[in-house]
Amino acid sequence: MENNRFELNAQLAQMLKGGVIMDVVNPEQAKIAEEAGAVAVMALERVPADIRAEGGVSRMSDPEMIAEIQAAVSIPVMAKARIGHFVEAQILEALKVDYIDESEVLTPADEENHIDKSKFSVPFVCGARNLGEAARRIAEGAAMIRTKGEAGTGDVVEAVRHMRQMKKDIKELCALDPEEVMPFCRDNGVPYNIALQVRELGRLPVVNFAAGGIATPADAALMMQLGCDGVFVGSGIFKSGDPAQRARAIVKATAYFNDPVKIMEASKGLGEPMVGINCSTMADDDKLAGRGW
Amino acid sequence: MAKRDKIGVLDLQGGVHEHVYHLQALGINPVRVKEAHDLDDLAGLILPGGESTCLIRLLNIFGIAPKLKEAYADGMKIWGTCAGAILLSKEIENEQAQLGLMDIAISRNAFGFQVDSFNTKVEVPKVAKGEIDLTFIRAPKIKSVGSDVEVLLKIDDYIAAAETENCLATVFHPELTPSLAFHKYFVEKCGIAVTNGVNIMPDRTGWMKYARITSPNTK
Numbered sequence: 303m304e305n306n307r308f309e310l311n312a313q314l315a316q317m318l319k320g321g322v323i324m325d326v327v328n329p330e331q332a333k334i335a336e337e338a339g340a341v342a343v344m345a346l347e348r349v350p351a352d353i354r355a356e357g358g359v360s361r362m363s364d365p366e367m368i369a370e371i372q373a374a375v376s377i378p379v380m381a382k383a384r385i386g387h388f389v390e391a392q393i394l395e396a397l398k399v400d401y402i403d404e405s406e407v408l409t410p411a412d413e414e415n416h417i418d419k420s421k422f423s424v425p426f427v428c429g430a431r432n433l434g435e436a437a438r439r440i441a442e443g444a445a446m447i448r449t450k451g452e453a454g455t456g457d458v459v460e461a462v463r464h465m466r467q468m469k470k471d472i473k474e475l476c477a478l479d480p481e482e483v484m485p486f487c488r489d490n491g492v493p494y495n496i497a498l499q500v501r502e503l504g505r506l507p508v509v510n511f512a513a514g515g516i517a518t519p520a521d522a523a524l525m526m527q528l529g530c531d532g533v534f535v536g537s538g539i540f541k542s543g544d545p546a547q548r549a550r551a552i553v554k555a556t557a558y559f560n561d562p563v564k565i566m567e568a569s570k571g572l573g574e575p576m577v578g579i580n581c582s583t584m585a586d587d588d589k590l591a592g593r594g595w
Numbered sequence: 596m597a598k599r600d601k602i603g604v605l606d607l608q609g610g611v612h613e614h615v616y617h618l619q620a621l622g623i624n625p626v627r628v629k630e631a632h633d634l635d636d637l638a639g640l641i642l643p644g645g646e647s648t649c650l651i652r653l654l655n656i657f658g659i660a661p662k663l664k665e666a667y668a669d670g671m672k673i674w675g676t677c678a679g680a681i682l683l684s685k686e687i688e689n690e691q692a693q694l695g696l697m698d699i700a701i702s703r704n705a706f707g708f709q710v711d712s713f714n715t716k717v718e719v720p721k722v723a724k725g726e727i728d729l730t731f732i733r734a735p736k737i738k739s740v741g742s743d744v745e746v747l748l749k750i751d752d753y754i755a756a757a758e759t760e761n762c763l764a765t766v767f768h769p770e771l772t773p774s775l776a777f778h779k780y781f782v783e784k785c786g787i788a789v790t791n792g793v794n795i796m797p798d799r800t801g802w803m804k805y806a807r808i809t810s811p812n813t814k
Contacts, residue, residue, distance in 0.1 A: 309799060310712045313731050313771050315675075316802070317644050319697050320608040339652035341608065341645065376703050377646050378733065398708035400733070423710045465628045473809040503803045504811035529808050550652070558629070562656075 311445035311589065312427030314378065314400065315488055315509035317344060322522065322553050324510070325349050325536040328367070329374035335539070338549035342400070345371040348481045350454025351405050351537035351576065354588070360408045362390040365397050367381065372399070379446040380427070384414025388421075395424040399530070401446070402426050404439075407453045407536075408592035416594060419443030422450065431464045431591055435469030435490035436506055441493040447506055449512020449530070451593040454537045456578030458515040460591060465512065465528045476501050484553075487490035505529075514591075516574050519555030519568040543574030597668060602782060603628040603637045607653045609645020609678060612802035613770035617778045620801075622791035631662035639672040641784030642679025644732065644768050647703070650678055652682045660694065667696055672761045673780045678799070680764035681735055688738070697762040698741025704754070705736035714772075719748045719756060723776035729767040737766060758784075773798070 314495040321341030332343045347363040348356065361577025362383050372379045378400035383390035385404055390411070394402050404417055406429055419426040420443035425470075428451035430436035436447045449468070471490065475497060478486055483501070487494050499507045513534035514523030520532045533556050544546045551568040558564040586592070604614045606627035618625045618641075626633055628640065640663070642650070654660040667673060675683040682693045686700035706712070712733060716726040736753035740746060747756040749790065756765045764785065769777035773796040779789050 305713065310730070310732065311709070312799075313730065313768070314709055314712065316613065316771070317609050317732060317768075318646070318804075320611070321646060321649055336648055339646075339649040341649050356808065377648060378709065395710070399708055400709040425709060469808050476809050476812045478812075499800075501812040503800055504807035504809050506804075506808075507805055509802060529806075531806060550656075552648065552657065555651065558657075561629075 303316065307423055308420075308443065314506050315427070315446035318378070318507060320436075320557055322549075322556050323380065323533050323534045324531070324539055324549060325534075326371065329370050329539055330450035330547070332371045332375045335477050335549055336375045336377050338546055340377060341532070342380055342551065343371065343375060343384065343526045344380045344400075344536070345401060346382055349537040349540060351456075351541050351592075353407060354454045354579070355411060355549045359431060362387070362393065362408070365393060367401065368394075368397055370519060370551055371569040372397075378508070382408055382415070384408040385410040386415050386417060388417045389415050391422060393496070399424065404428050404444075406450060410593045416442055427511070429591070429594065430468070432467045432490070433475065433500070436468065436495040437492040437500070440496055440506070440508060444508070446511065448511040448534055449525075451512070451516070453514045453582050454579075455494070455518050455581055455584075456517040456538060456576045456580040457514050458517070458521045459581050460515065462528065464591075465525060465530060468506075468510070469529060471478050472500060472505060474503055477571065481501065509590055516552075517578065518572075519551045519565055522538065522552045523555045523559040523565045526556055538576055541576035542572070548575075549574050599636060600774060600787065601626050601636045601812075602639045602787065604639070604783060605643060605650070609771075610643040610676070610761055610768065612805040614641050614643050614676075614778075616802045617770050617775055617806060618782070620775055620791070621778055621782060621789050623787070623789070626632045628659075630657070630799075631659045634659075634666040634671065634733040635663055638787060639781060640666070642673060642682055642809070643770070644677035644679065647649065647678040647693065649679040651682060652766050664694065664696070666768050667761065670761075672763070672785050674763040674765070676765050676768055676770065677732065677734060678727055680737070680766055683725060683762055683764050685741070686751065697759055697764055698744055698813045699737050699754075699757055699764060700739045701737050703735050704733050706734055708732065709733055715750075717750065718747065719776075721747055722780045727774040727776050728772035729769070730771040731767045732771070734766045759768045
């Protein structure tokens with residue numbers, strides 16, 4: 303068996319299934335996350351809630367800070383590059399991060415093109431609001447997909463919208479007659495070969511996590527019951543009153559997403575959740591999901 | 596007294612569907628172990644790959660770890676793949692041992708980073724004739740084994756597979772390859788006959804049938 307880099311990268315994501323990936327900004331938080339049972343951490347300088355509050359251009363984190371987090375934990379370390387910024391991705395690859403998130407949370411470097419991910423050895427995860435967007439990213443080489451819910455809001459509504467849309471698109475595609483597939487691909491911007499794979503599998507051909515606005519154990523279990531393979535939690539943990547306890551609770555609720563009694567127990571006495579921003583009151587310009595296409 | 600005639604897969608986090616799919620290809624219908632009582636009928640339990648810190652936390656919180664040790668003492672055999680092998684180890688480099696059921700010393704994530712993950716093909720004489728595919732994902736290395744442990748596969752400076760009478764540890768992921776050899780080997784180790792031939796080779800995406808959004812439109 304030859305080393306098939308894409309396959310190995312998609313398989314690392316398979317090993318993360320049923321787990322929680324947590325945003326952390328320093329080695330101390332990374333250790334808290336690992337101790338709480340996170341399956342990976344996302345190393346970044348500011349969590350999305352702070353990026354929103356502070357504004358300005360948001361870029362890849364300082365490699366030194368990412369390296370400190372890599373040294374602090376044994377679980378996989380992910381880091382974000384700007385959409386289309388392939389040099390930031392090259393730097394993160396040189397740093398040997400375990401996964402690169404080509405992320406709309408950072409300020410896009412290219413409003414037209416995403417990174418050609420097939421050129422890299424390191425795996426990529428990308429956000430998607432629907433099947434077309436997910437399929438385009440997979441065709442570019444992404445080995446993992448996540449929803450593109452509004453990061454830093456604590457409002458799960460957009461992640462739910464994206465997952466519902468993804469399911470609707472997949473169901474529609476699978477129900478089509480063969481000759482109807484090509485027009486579907488044209489209308490939805492789905493690469494044809496990926497469409498055929500989706501029809502054969504009844505799902506995306508890579509692992510699909512929930513991300514954006516997840517703040518409670520119930521939010522995590524909701525996304526899992528909707529069919530996500532695992533969960534990213536960004537600002538929701540370290541912007542809450544008791545991060546360690548909330549982190550543990552979200553890990554429990556994700557593992558036992560079909561067990562209401564265990565989710566109820568996990569939801570008890572967690573203290574203050576992150577304050578949150580209601581997505582429906584946000585101006586469209588303030589939403590991050592529209593970045594990338 | 597439990598009859599212990601089933602195979603289970605610990606279903607908390609990680610490569611669960613993949614093991615289930617491989618077992619089903621052998622004609623075994625496994626138990627997905629989410630609660631301590633799911634261990635009652637098991638002749639064998641697979642601890643899948645995933646993140647060992649996550650797995651052990653959940654095993655402890657939900658009281659599965661002590662029951663698992665009881666079932667092991669009662670004759671249930673255990674196979675740990677990757678993270679599962681870490682859980683089984685009596686000694687983990689720079690860390691506290693977890694279940695500690697197998698006298699092996701293991702070093703976590705010993706190859707480096709994800710870019711160092713790899714595939715290889717080797718022969719494991721005790722398990723199958725001919726070469727089999729092995730997939731190493733951020734794999735640990737078994738550095739040394741106790742006197743009651745038999746080494747099944749040594750590569751370079753590390754041990755990749757080992758067993759005792761009641762435990763099997765592999766630092767690689769047979770559930771991510773088309774080979775059913777290790778699954779067959781473990782099932783038979785548990786005293787369960789495999790009636791299906793081992794020629795059915797699951798494809799890479801086979802596990803996805805357990806995580807579908809909708810029914811596929813297969814040819």
